[in-house]
Amino acid sequence: MVTVQLKGGFSNQTIKNIDYKELLKNGLRLNWNVTNKTCTGCRESGGRCGRSQDTDFLCYCPNGANHPSICNSGGKLKAGSLLKKGALGASISAFGVAIIVLAYLCQHKISKLKSMIIGSRKMKKSHKFEVDFENRGILVTRRYSYADIKRMTNLFKEKVGEGGYGCVYKGKLADGLLVAVKILSKLKGDGGDFINEVNSMSKTSHVNIIKLLGFCFHKTKRALVYEYMPNGSLEKLIYEENYFKVGCGHLGWDTLYQISLGIAHGLEYLHKGCNSRILHFDIKPHNILLDENYCPKISDFGLAKICHREKSTISLLGTRGTAGFIAPEVFCRNIGGISQKSDVYSFGMTMLEMVGGRKNIVTGADRTSEIYFPHWIHKRDKEKAEKMVIAGLWCIQTNPSIRPTMSEVVDMLRGGVDCLRVPPMPYLSSPSRSSPTTSMSTVV
Structure with a gap:
């Protein structure tokens, strides 16, 4: 038997004429007292008691079927059961889709995490540069x-x-x-x-x-x-082979002399004038730039090394510089320690190229003496070039202890040629372009 209790003053007699919206708003209570004995058997079989429009009693079973008495007596699936099974299938499908979406999100998260890690490493590397700059x-x-x-x-x-x-x-x-x-x-x-x-x-x-x-x-x-620098690098202006290309001739001995003196002053400053001594390690015509007045300026400090003033030699791993301009001690540790004299050697080779109007290294030459050390330079008889030649030959002495300092080179270039003594012939050549790089370390 079913009893309906209404709120808001409504009675069972007026239930057909009531406003259902108002009824639902006010609420109602439904009391259902089951007296059919069959319901007990339905519950014992695992079902739930109920009814439908065409019958007084139905037993709704866990498998979605319904039966007039108990669940284990067979039954049939009705529309409601089909909807339940459809809903179950939809739920399974939705679950599968959810798994796929979850897997995608996880993969995306992992990729994003990797990107964040890589980005973090790059940021750390960038930060390292920033710290180096600041320090x-x-x-x-x-x-x-x-x-x-x-x-x-x-x-x-x-x-x-x-x-x-x-x-x-x-x-x-x-x-x-x-x-x-x-x-x-x-x-x-x-x-x-x-x-x-x-x-x-x-x-x-x-x-x-x-x-x-x-x-x-x-x-x-x-x-x-x-x-x-309007006049570019010295390399373009001193070699006879480039005269036609750049549309110019010999710079003249006065100009070449002033250029060599300017380079000497620049190196003297790097070795003595800075708070810390700077060794350039790549002095060559290509790295000497000229302004509109042919004033030379040393450039390209990528291989430079800063060292303490109180140390006469430095430690160095491997060779630095350009073939034809590298001091012998840089690639052969038995000759002597690496020091400012290594720059002196490179300057000497540069100055001799300025005088000779040719490169001191020729690819494919048979004799190493013809490639590296310009023995032919002794035959030059131009008076204005004589000081440059003699000073240059002193600079390229194999033994670094015999080479002058840059301050002494400046004095040699400024002094009279009569006071200069021709040095002995160098006895060792620089490494060839095909020679392997030799790792070495000179104890400070």
Whole structure:
């Protein structure tokens, strides 16, 4: 028997005329007292008691079927049961989709995590550079963004030089000042050469040292901004083979003499004038730039090494420099210690090339003496070149202890030629281009 109790003052007699919205709003209570004995058997069989429109009693079974009495007596699936099974199937399908979505999200999370780890490593590496810059006081040099670099070079429109490091482009700052922008396309190792060059040049200030105006350090982008040198590198102007290419002739002995004296002053400053001694390790005509008045400026400090003044020699692993200009002690440890005299040797070879108008290294030559050491230089008889020749020959002595210091070289170039004594012939050549790099360490 079913009894309905209504709230809100409604009675059973008026239930047909009531507002059902109001009825549901006010609420109702349904009491159902089951008196049929069959319900007990239905419950014992695991079912639930119920009824439908066409029968007074139905036993709803756990498998979705229904039966007039108990569940284990057979039964049939009705629309409600089919809906339940359909819902179950849909639930299983939804569960499968959820598993797939979850797997995708997990994979995406893992990929994102990997990217975060890699990004974190890059950030740590970038932070390492930042710390190096700050610890070495490099941040006092102006730092440009890569967008600034593209803007000042007009999207790298005019290339003025190229080397193993990358390319050099002509640029202009916002105030109209012309600059040379060196883009480092090939970084060695972890980019230490870049930090080394910025660090070394930030410590220098001399008329014969190229001025570093700023740098760019942005992710994998590295650039150095220098003052612009209209006459380019010395290499283009001293070799007879280049005269036709550049449309010029011999610079003249007075000009070459002043250039050699300027380079000597620059090296003297690096060895004695800085707070810390700087060894360049790559003095050669290519790294000597000339301004509009042919004033020389030493550039490219990527291989430079900063050392303490009180130490006469330094430790070095491997060779540094360019074949034909490398001092013998740099690749042969039995000759002597590596010191400022290694730069003296490179300067001597550079000066002899200036006098001779030819490269001291010729690819494919049969005799090493013809490749590296210009024995023929003794035959030069031009008086204006004599001091350069004699000073240069003293600089390239095999034994570094016999070589003069750069201060002594300056005195030799400034003094009279009559006071100069011709040095003995060097007895050892530099390594060939095909010679393997020799690792060595000279005890400080």
